[in-house]
Amino acid sequence: MITSTLIVAWVVMDSLFVAALKYLAFLSVNQRERALNARESDQPIGFKGRRVETYQGTTDRPATGRAVTIKTLTMKERTHVMTEMTLPQVGESKEEVTVNPAATASVPPPVKKMHILIIYADSDRKHFQGLDQHLQPMYGRLGNQARHYFGYRTLEEPKPYTGDSQYFKEQYEKEKAAYEEDLKNSTGHHNTMIRYLKQDQLLLILYVSNTLMEHLLKDQAQDPQLKSLLNNPDHRIAPVLITPTAGMALNCEPLCAFSGVAFETACQHIATTIESIARDYFGPDLASPDTTPFALLTSPSAIHVSIPSEHDRMAQMFVGLQTMFEQAYTRMVESQQQLLLTERVQREATQKSEDDLRKQLGEMEQRLATLQAEQNTSLLTKFRRLFTPSSN
Numbered sequence: 001m002i003t004s005t006l007i008v009a010w011v012v013m014d015s016l017f018v019a020a021l022k023y024l025a026f027l028s029v030n031q032r033e034r035a036l037n038a039r040e041s042d043q044p045i046g047f048k049g050r051r052v053e054t055y056q057g058t059t060d061r062p063a064t065g066r067a068v069t070i071k072t073l074t075m076k077e078r079t080h081v082m083t084e085m086t087l088p089q090v091g092e093s094k095e096e097v098t099v100n101p102a103a104t105a106s107v108p109p110p111v112k113k114m115h116i117l118i119i120y121a122d123s124d125r126k127h128f129q130g131l132d133q134h135l136q137p138m139y140g141r142l143g144n145q146a147r148h149y150f151g152y153r154t155l156e157e158p159k160p161y162t163g164d165s166q167y168f169k170e171q172y173e174k175e176k177a178a179y180e181e182d183l184k185n186s187t188g189h190h191n192t193m194i195r196y197l198k199q200d201q202l203l204l205i206l207y208v209s210n211t212l213m214e215h216l217l218k219d220q221a222q223d224p225q226l227k228s229l230l231n232n233p234d235h236r237i238a239p240v241l242i243t244p245t246a247g248m249a250l251n252c253e254p255l256c257a258f259s260g261v262a263f264e265t266a267c268q269h270i271a272t273t274i275e276s277i278a279r280d281y282f283g284p285d286l287a288s289p290d291t292t293p294f295a296l297l298t299s300p301s302a303i304h305v306s307i308p309s310e311h312d313r314m315a316q317m318f319v320g321l322q323t324m325f326e327q328a329y330t331r332m333v334e335s336q337q338q339l340l341l342t343e344r345v346q347r348e349a350t351q352k353s354e355d356d357l358r359k360q361l362g363e364m365e366q367r368l369a370t371l372q373a374e375q376n377t378s379l380l381t382k383f384r385r386l387f388t389p390s391s392n
Contacts, residue, residue, distance in 0.1 A: 114145045114282050117196040120207035121215060122153035124242045127255050128207055130263060131240070134271040142278055150193040152215035155182055197229035203236050203278055209243040236281040238274050 116139075120128045128151075139145065158175040161168050196202060206212070220227045241254045258266045308316070 114142070114201060114203065114278075115196055115199045116145055116147045116203045116205065116278075117193060118147065118149045118205045118207070119193070119212070119216075120149075120151050120242075121209055121211040122151045123211045124207055124209050125151070127242050131207075131255065131267045131270060134264075134267040135274065138271045138275045138278075141275065146196075148189075148192050148196050150189050152212060152219075153186070155179060155186065194223075194226070194229065197226075197232070197235075200234060201282065202232070202234075203238065203281060204230075205274065206237060206239045207242050208239045208245050208248055210245050212242075213245060213247070236277060238277050240270055240274075 118132075139147065157179055158172060161172040163169075197204075216230075220230075239248075241248060241252060243254050243256050245254075253266075255263070255266060255270070
């Protein structure tokens with residue numbers, strides 16, 4: 001019994017020993033083959049995958065989970081070529097990964113985002129909001145962009161309450177908390193404004209008023225860096241005159257001078273001008289959206305429904321009067337022409353009558369002359385007969 005047990009144990013140990021030797025031999029051969037392939041292709045041992053063009057450097061990721069992707073730069077190609085290999089974990093199949101060549105195509109560079117900074121005074125919020133309604137469609141037409149609004153306003157810290165009233169103490173605490181929150185938000189917006197001013201390209205829209213200029217002077221006095229940032233020659237500044245401002249030498253009407261329809265028309269003109277400035281400034285870096293709702297307005301199938309202007313309405317009101325005036329003028333001209341014609345006919349008739357009278361007078365004068373001549377002849381004959389002596 002003991003002998004048979006020893007024989008079985010020996011056979012099992014011998015089988016395990018032989019299996020271990022075969023496994024070690026397999027690992028040694030496999031390791032040598034991978035090392036040879038790695039030396040021939042100048043790639044690290046265990047490489048399995050593809051090469052991808054990239055602009056990134058080395059990426060380290062933890063070896064947890066299923067497959068781990070390791071990206072490292074090769075020594076053979078010093079350009080921005082990144083090798084990507086996959087190391088299978090224990091218990092994971094070693095299937096070859098098939099890569100679609102189309103996935104390795106070069107990705108176009110990201111569109112450059114333009115930056116727009118709008119600075120205004122909170123006291124000009126009424127005109128700012130009215131104008132901003134016209135600027136929002138303009139921003140949509142310009143395309144990819146980052147905008148920041150910064151409004152200067154005066155924050156007054158609440159006076160401390162030293163009384164004994166619990167109600168007023170709670171009111172003071174609420175006002176103080178609100179003040180600290182507003183101050184925190186204002187500081188954050190101000191820091192964002194400084195970050196925008198540090199951009200290489202920036203379209204700065206200033207809503208100019210006496211209040212805004214006063215805030216800017218105080219801000220520059222507290223932060224000397226702000227002055228140099230505002231005077232960056234690479235930035236483009238578009239000042240919009242909101243209220244009459246001392247030192248603003250612009251030959252234009254301030255926006256506060258308009259109201260009603262005139263205000264909307266002025267805002268439309270300002271938005272069109274700012275859009276032209278932005279397109280001229282950003283140039284090819286400006287990526288406009290392919291389709292916008294404004295394309296519908298210029299579509300060949302668009303039939304514009306327009307409201308007649310006041311001038312057109314007045315013209316329509318006086319269309320009937322104009323027709324009456326034209327008809328009366330035509331009748332007056334015809335009457336004048338008829339009168340002239342009648343006068344001419346009368347003159348011609350009068351002239352003819354006068355000519356006939358003159359002709360008759362001439363004939364009568366000739367008859368009288370003939371009669372006188374005949375009478376004179378007869379008298380001479382009679383006188384001759386009287387004074388001629390008779391032959392008897």
